Ligand SMILES: [Zn+2]
């Protein structure tokens with residue numbers, strides 16, 4: 001039975017899947033993207049890979065299972081390998097990984113001379129550690145601990161952008177909307193920051209924002225010090241150092257601008 005992948009907010013994506021098997025290997029079959037059909041295939045594949053990563057699944061195997069290739073190729077010749085190996089998910093940049101999978105897929109074709117890429121043939125994702133039930137839960141956003149706060153917020157940002165583009169009909173949607181939002185659990189990852197970096201940067205700023213140079217907007221009740229926030233110029237998540245050189249003390253306005261401004 002074909003169903004749709006759900007994103008981190010539980011929204012239905014235009015990307016069909018089913019549980020299927022290929023020479024005894026049962027897994028998740030993602031349907032290919034062509035024209036209007038399964039237009040969210042790429043995001044769906046990334047979401048599935050992220051969920052696998054969050055579930056600590058270290059690696060999976062991917063086989064192309066589109067009709068034409070099934071007819072002419074053995075399973076081993078339809079396997080998508082990266083540098084000759086299975087798909088390593090642990091510690092991978094998921095966006096990069098999805099693109100690498102895509103470009104490897106294009107190389108598996110009946111006529112190697114043909115220029116046609118078919119970048120998104122039907123694929124089967126398989127792991128001995130993932131049961132059919134779990135594959136289904138992963139696809140439908142039901143597996144435990146799959147959503148991080150960051151992913152959840154990114155999905156919400158996308159929805160806000162869509163809402164801005166779909167002003168018409170908003171009144172109707174608001175009328176029908178659930179006014180008691182559903183509660184969900186998210187897993188969060190954070191960095192153990194060095195307290196000395198924070199205090200050294202605050203000392204250096206001496207009560208003035210290091211961006212706009214205004215005086216700190218208020219005094220902290222807790223310890224009577226000027227309120228400033230310590231921001232990493234290159235984000236820790238992007239590999240930035242937790243060091244005095246990579247940090248600035250800024251007022252709350254400037255801090256928001258650092259994260260959300262142009
Ligand atoms: Zn400022």
Ligand SMILES: [Zn+2]
Pocket residue numbers: 230231232255258259
């Ligand atoms: Zn910051």
